[in-house]
Amino acid sequence: MSDAAILERSQALPQNIPQMDFDPYDVEVLKNPYPYHEMMREAGSVVWIRKYGCWAVTRYEEVRTVLNDYQTYVSSAGVGYANFRTEEPFRPPSLVLEADPPAHTRARKPLAAAISNKALAQHQEEFTKQAKVYVDRALEMGEIDGSRDLAVAYPLKVFPDAVGLAPDGRETLLDYGNIVFNAIGPHKDNAVFADATKNAAAVTEWIMAHCAREALSPGGFGMSIYEFADRGELTEDEAGMLVRSLLSAGVDTTVSGIGNALYLFSKNPDQWAKLHEDPSLTRHAFEEAIRLESPVQAFFRTASKDTELSGVKINAWDKVMCYYASANRDPRRWENPDKFDITRNAQGHLAFGTGVHRCVGRVVAWVEADALLGELARRVKAIEPTGEPVLRAQNAIRVFDSIPMRLIPA
Numbered sequence: 001m002s003d004a005a006i007l008e009r010s011q012a013l014p015q016n017i018p019q020m021d022f023d024p025y026d027v028e029v030l031k032n033p034y035p036y037h038e039m040m041r042e043a044g045s046v047v048w049i050r051k052y053g054c055w056a057v058t059r060y061e062e063v064r065t066v067l068n069d070y071q072t073y074v075s076s077a078g079v080g081y082a083n084f085r086t087e088e089p090f091r092p093p094s095l096v097l098e099a100d101p102p103a104h105t106r107a108r109k110p111l112a113a114a115i116s117n118k119a120l121a122q123h124q125e126e127f128t129k130q131a132k133v134y135v136d137r138a139l140e141m142g143e144i145d146g147s148r149d150l151a152v153a154y155p156l157k158v159f160p161d162a163v164g165l166a167p168d169g170r171e172t173l174l175d176y177g178n179i180v181f182n183a184i185g186p187h188k189d190n191a192v193f194a195d196a197t198k199n200a201a202a203v204t205e206w207i208m209a210h211c212a213r214e215a216l217s218p219g220g221f222g223m224s225i226y227e228f229a230d231r232g233e234l235t236e237d238e239a240g241m242l243v244r245s246l247l248s249a250g251v252d253t254t255v256s257g258i259g260n261a262l263y264l265f266s267k268n269p270d271q272w273a274k275l276h277e278d279p280s281l282t283r284h285a286f287e288e289a290i291r292l293e294s295p296v297q298a299f300f301r302t303a304s305k306d307t308e309l310s311g312v313k314i315n316a317w318d319k320v321m322c323y324y325a326s327a328n329r330d331p332r333r334w335e336n337p338d339k340f341d342i343t344r345n346a347q348g349h350l351a352f353g354t355g356v357h358r359c360v361g362r363v364v365a366w367v368e369a370d371a372l373l374g375e376l377a378r379r380v381k382a383i384e385p386t387g388e389p390v391l392r393a394q395n396a397i398r399v400f401d402s403i404p405m406r407l408i409p410a
């Protein structure tokens with residue numbers, strides 16, 4: 001929509017519809033989003049974002065409703081701000097994340113098979129072994145950057161290993177993820193997106209080469225996707241796209257999830273003491289961490305027809321921004337929503353989404369978190385902050401570039 005069309009639409013909306021004047025993709029908002037989430041939640045069940053001419057849902061009920069109704073709120077018009085239905089796509093849509101059933105079902109099947117419990121079990125031992133290696137190293141250092149030394153280093157080792165990627169140049173995966181997730185925001189006049197895509201050509205070349213069949217080692221998640229091409233269930237190109245999807249979706253998210261958990265523990269020593277006392281709470285604690293500091297903050301859906309949501313009229317092909325992170329702090333759903341409490345039952349959180357697109361890789365995230373945070377829980381008595389954490393301004397993911405901390409061994 002042009003600026004003039006957005007203005008006209010905004011002026012024509014009924015008086016009782018709350019209109020927001022802030023820019024959700026402003027760097028300051030990205031770095032401190034929670035007051036804005038609260039403002040939107042309290043303004044209404046569905047609000048209008050004037051800057052972009054789109055809707056936003058921030059309350060738990062509405063976010064769930066939209067995500068669970070894939071026929072009315074489609075993903076195939078893009079899960080970012082860009083509307084692939086009304087404009088020429090500025091990037092290729094994801095084969096799985098940006099498809100609706102039945103195309104989505106067909107693409108999701110090889111991914112689910114590649115990272116099934118059975119497939120994961122073959123890598124579990126290595127995930128556990130590497131967790132010990134990284135925790136040994138961190139304890140030797142004593143003062144660490146929780147982001148660089150654990151939250152980035154560990155997933156960047158174990159996950160691409162399990163996919164079957166060669167060991168060289170893996171930092172490129174972080175650049176790749178940063179491009180993919182920043183592309184969720186507006187791609188025009190957005191400095192964060194422009195910065196992330198500076199080296200897009202080189203990054204794309206690297207990722208294409210490293211995800212090709214001949215570059216992958218046998219026995220990994222990646223090769224198992226190519227086996228679907230061997231059986232004629234995917235084309236060779238589709239298999240490559242799905243391997244790349246796995247890597248774009250599976251690195252930054254776990255880097256963020258583990259980092260956000262470490263950040264929360266560094267700020268809440270009583271919660272670490274509880275986990276150290278009872279490491280069997282590790283999974284519970286991770287779920288609570290990603291409820292409170294949700295790695296994926298918001299994705300979009302697009303209305304496929306004129307419809308109504310909580311009494312608000314939505315037009316066909318309107319964009320709807322769905323805030324997982326805000327739903328996860330909605331006081332209508334959670335008691336003391338801003339409190340980090342690892343004994344809370346965080347089940348029902350939307351950090352992994354819900355409905356047909358619910359994160360297919362969540363088991364991998366759990367295995368990584370269990371291994372690394374579990375090892376830390378057993379061997380670290382306390383986590384002390386040694387400096388201010390540095391948050392990255394990112395259009396979709398909440399991630400720290402630096403979390404300075406000291407680990408006190410048990």
Ligand code: HEM
Pocket residue numbers: 067075079096097098108111115245246249250251253254257290294295296299324350351352353354356357358359360361362364365
């Ligand atoms: C803490 C870590 C993770 C978080 C918070 C997370 C979050 C999400 C969310 C919110 C969605 C739903 C998107 C939507 O509603 O449109 C999703 C989908 C997806 N995730 Fe994850 N994810 C994580 C880890 C992973 C990992 C490790 C992998 C790969 C092994 C992965 C692969 C995928 C894929 C392929 C999809 C698309 C599924 C579909 O469209 O059917 N994710 N994830």
